[in-house]
Amino acid sequence: MIDLKRLCALALLILLGSACTDPASDAFRFGLASAPTNLDPRFATDATSARINRLLYDRLVDFNDAFEPVPSLADWEQRSPTHYRFHLKMNDHPFHDGTVLTAYDVKATYDFILNADNASPHRAPLAVIDRITVQNETSLDFFLHRPEPLFPGYLVIGIVPARLIATHYPLYEHPIGSGPFSFLARPDETRLHLLRIRDQRRFEFMTVPDPTVRTLKLMAGEIDMLQNDLPPELIGYLENDETLKVQRTPGTNFSYLGFSFEDAVTRQALVRRAIAHAIDRREIIWYVLDGAARPAQSLLPPEHWAGARDLNPITYDPEKARALLHQAGYSLDRPPRIVYKTSSDPFRIRLATILQHQLQQVGIVVDLRSYDWGTFYGDIKAGRFQMYSLAWVGIQTPDIFDYVFHSESVPPRGANRGRFRSTRADAFIDRARAAPDLETKQRWYVQLQHHLAGTLPYVPLWYEDHIFIARREVEGFTMARDGNYDGLTQVRRSSPGAL
Amino acid sequence: MRRILVPLGIILLWALVALLAPMLPLSPNAIDLPQILASGSPDEWLGYDDLGRPIFDRLLVGARTSFLVAFVVVSVSLIIGSLLGTVGAYVGGWIDLVLVRVIDIFLAFPGILLAIALAGVMGPGIDNVVIALSVVSWVGYARLARAQVLSMKERDHVHAAVAIGTPPPQIIARHLLPLISAPLIVEASFGMANVVIGEAGLSFLGLGVQPPSASWGSMIRDGTRYMLVAPHMVIAPGLALMGVVLAMNVLGDRLRDWLDVKSQTRKTAEGLIR
Numbered sequence: 001m002i003d004l005k006r007l008c009a010l011a012l013l014i015l016l017g018s019a020c021t022d023p024a025s026d027a028f029r030f031g032l033a034s035a036p037t038n039l040d041p042r043f044a045t046d047a048t049s050a051r052i053n054r055l056l057y058d059r060l061v062d063f064n065d066a067f068e069p070v071p072s073l074a075d076w077e078q079r080s081p082t083h084y085r086f087h088l089k090m091n092d093h094p095f096h097d098g099t100v101l102t103a104y105d106v107k108a109t110y111d112f113i114l115n116a117d118n119a120s121p122h123r124a125p126l127a128v129i130d131r132i133t134v135q136n137e138t139s140l141d142f143f144l145h146r147p148e149p150l151f152p153g154y155l156v157i158g159i160v161p162a163r164l165i166a167t168h169y170p171l172y173e174h175p176i177g178s179g180p181f182s183f184l185a186r187p188d189e190t191r192l193h194l195l196r197i198r199d200q201r202r203f204e205f206m207t208v209p210d211p212t213v214r215t216l217k218l219m220a221g222e223i224d225m226l227q228n229d230l231p232p233e234l235i236g237y238l239e240n241d242e243t244l245k246v247q248r249t250p251g252t253n254f255s256y257l258g259f260s261f262e263d264a265v266t267r268q269a270l271v272r273r274a275i276a277h278a279i280d281r282r283e284i285i286w287y288v289l290d291g292a293a294r295p296a297q298s299l300l301p302p303e304h305w306a307g308a309r310d311l312n313p314i315t316y317d318p319e320k321a322r323a324l325l326h327q328a329g330y331s332l333d334r335p336p337r338i339v340y341k342t343s344s345d346p347f348r349i350r351l352a353t354i355l356q357h358q359l360q361q362v363g364i365v366v367d368l369r370s371y372d373w374g375t376f377y378g379d380i381k382a383g384r385f386q387m388y389s390l391a392w393v394g395i396q397t398p399d400i401f402d403y404v405f406h407s408e409s410v411p412p413r414g415a416n417r418g419r420f421r422s423t424r425a426d427a428f429i430d431r432a433r434a435a436p437d438l439e440t441k442q443r444w445y446v447q448l449q450h451h452l453a454g455t456l457p458y459v460p461l462w463y464e465d466h467i468f469i470a471r472r473e474v475e476g477f478t479m480a481r482d483g484n485y486d487g488l489t490q491v492r493r494s495s496p497g498a499l
Numbered sequence: 500m501r502r503i504l505v506p507l508g509i510i511l512l513w514a515l516v517a518l519l520a521p522m523l524p525l526s527p528n529a530i531d532l533p534q535i536l537a538s539g540s541p542d543e544w545l546g547y548d549d550l551g552r553p554i555f556d557r558l559l560v561g562a563r564t565s566f567l568v569a570f571v572v573v574s575v576s577l578i579i580g581s582l583l584g585t586v587g588a589y590v591g592g593w594i595d596l597v598l599v600r601v602i603d604i605f606l607a608f609p610g611i612l613l614a615i616a617l618a619g620v621m622g623p624g625i626d627n628v629v630i631a632l633s634v635v636s637w638v639g640y641a642r643l644a645r646a647q648v649l650s651m652k653e654r655d656h657v658h659a660a661v662a663i664g665t666p667p668p669q670i671i672a673r674h675l676l677p678l679i680s681a682p683l684i685v686e687a688s689f690g691m692a693n694v695v696i697g698e699a700g701l702s703f704l705g706l707g708v709q710p711p712s713a714s715w716g717s718m719i720r721d722g723t724r725y726m727l728v729a730p731h732m733v734i735a736p737g738l739a740l741m742g743v744v745l746a747m748n749v750l751g752d753r754l755r756d757w758l759d760v761k762s763q764t765r766k767t768a769e770g771l772i773r
Contacts, residue, residue, distance in 0.1 A: 353530070
């Protein structure tokens with residue numbers, strides 16, 4: 001069988017060889033599973049765009065490993081509960097067109113987003129801003145409608161030049177920011193060329209949707225590195241390749257099962273609790289995810305400053321699950337029947353099939369249906385489901401609970417897709433929102449997470465790790481918990497000839 | 500005759516497997532995570548898939564899906580297509596004109612694309628795959644039946660039947676359909692192969708059977724992701740699909756030769772000359 005595998009790999013590599021790109025170029029090539037959809041940070045929402053835009057644009061504030069806001073482009077001082085003053089660190093970060101980034105650019109960027117006519121998807125969390133006034137070129141004030149201790153953490157959107165905003169310059173096509181990388185070209189949808197400013201090194205981001213083809217390109221040296229979006233088995237296969245190296249870091253992307261609270265079966269707490277106990281997370285993580293994940297107890301990971309570290313883990317206990325179903329009035333003759341929707345991504349279908357099997361072991365009849373992403377996501381937003389699985393990506397601030405679980409956050413106002421309505425949860429969220437300081441907020445959010453662990457509007461599954469795979473000569477990449485590509489600012493080749 | 504028996508035997512063998520699959524002690528959906536992607540062993544000689552399910556069991560159950568879809572789609576298409584083609588050609592006039600235009604429209608659009616579009620609109624599922632493939636498959640039978648009837652209806656026995664006042668449905672049923680059945684059977688044998696491939700293609704695209712049900716197309720689709728680490732996931736269903744489609748095509752080819760009276764006569768004549 002080993003020979004057969006080698007034969008397959010060789011055949012595929014030969015086929016791939018016919019489509020090789022210019023091997024003489026010394027640019028770093030980074031493999032992507034999906035292309036960035038928008039290079040304008042005022043509009044970008046997908047993960048790939050957000051990660052690329054971090055390279056192209058600077059932002060006022062960033063997050064540390066505990067998800068606390070820390071200065072990036074600017075320091076800040078809180079002058080009153082509704083007044084923040086930001087001081088820019090000047091001269092370090094001119095825009096790529098040579099102009100200096102000033103407080104006027106910051107104001108123009110955020111004023112643009114706050115203008116409802118511009119339909120920026122980032123407007124909702126920033127609606128707390130009452131007005132922005134510029135003190136001078138290096139400092140500006142943000143005045144809020146109400147006290148919001150989390151506010152600095154909202155200012156993570158890349159700053160774009162005021163001059164270009166005024167002229168409606170198409171930044172989504174030709175981005176001009178002040179980040180460590182500048183835009184060179186985008187010959188087509190699958191290729192994006194950036195320039196690392198400090199050493200004029202070219203980087204090419206190549207979109208290769210198929211994981212096997214991406215893997216073969218990495219093995220053939222057509223791409224130098226990639227991150228995530230590979231089946232665990234392929235990662236294990238690449239770990240045995242001496243020309244490659246694999247790095248892992250714990251991630252925070254939260255996978256979960258969601259339920260409809262308007263459905264007669266899934267709105268029953270006993271049924272949701274039975275589902276939680278019927279799933280063997282550790283077995284799935286070990287055998288299917290190749291150990292590259294950790295069981296989740298809540299939407300926020302325990303290392304988050306607002307995370308609940310003392311939540312009891314949900315145990316795998318099929319007997320308890322059967323007893324709960326019996327208590328809910330179900331039996332083998334009259335089992336609960338649930339339609340489980342998932343996307344048509346093969347890996348998600350694979351996980352869903354395992355969950356379907358495990359739920360059937362305790363007497364829950366699951367009808368699995370996979371749909372293309374547009375149909376699936378449309379159904380989820382419209383509440384057309386009994387049970388579904390999805391993941392939250394890039395969560396930084398705890399106000400996500402307001403967006404996801406408050407009874408007033410039913411789409412389109414928020415992401416309470418299951419129509420979960422709990423007066424207790426609402427009370428915790430409202431108190432956390434109104435809390436004057438982070439300590440009080442943390443207390444309410446922890447209590448909220450205990451309440452959610454009891455009512456289970458979501459059944460938490462796991463946080464998937466981030467995996468970075470590169471050619472052996474590629475060095476210096478530091479992985480981030482949120483999976484961003486900031487490590488590319490330091491990446492280099494060890495081979496002197498290549499430099 | 501022996502030339503027909505070999506491909507027919509292969510198809511009948513698989514058809515028998517498909518028929519008996521529910522009665523066999525198979526566990527195609529039994530997930531065993533520690534066995535994920537394990538290659539062949541004396542106990543399970545085709546190995547396990549990406550969920551630790553036995554590939555041999557799934558191959559046999561997948562045959563049932565492929566044959567069920569092929570049988571239903573070809574039967575429906577054959578009946579509808581033959582009826583429409585025959586009636587259109589026999590009646591003629593505006594009915595035939597409309598039928599020809601509809602056939603032209605269907606032929607102008609790639610069949611598999613239309614099936615993908617239909618299956619996409621109706622949603623995934625084996626019943627919708629049957630409907631989608633039937634919608635695109637009847638055209639071939641209708642065109643063939645129409646062409647055959649256009650030549651047959653001018654024959655003396657048909658004119659005689661008309662002359663003695665035989666009703667048109669009876670003429671079609673007794674004097675035309677038996678004569679055009681041979682080419683239609685040959686077309687159906689080729690059609691079976693096309694439908695098996697069509698089902699595999701739609702399942703490959705995620706529009707066919709839904710998990711955890713097995714079909715050869717969905718097995719190949721799942722296997723392509725593991726070509727580097729577990730090629731056995733693709734090889735077994737791939738070879739099975741290739742074998743059945745090849746057998747159906749060869750059977751159709753040989754049936755055509757066997758049912759072709761002129762060809763048989765020519766061969767006999769050649770034999771006599773020698």
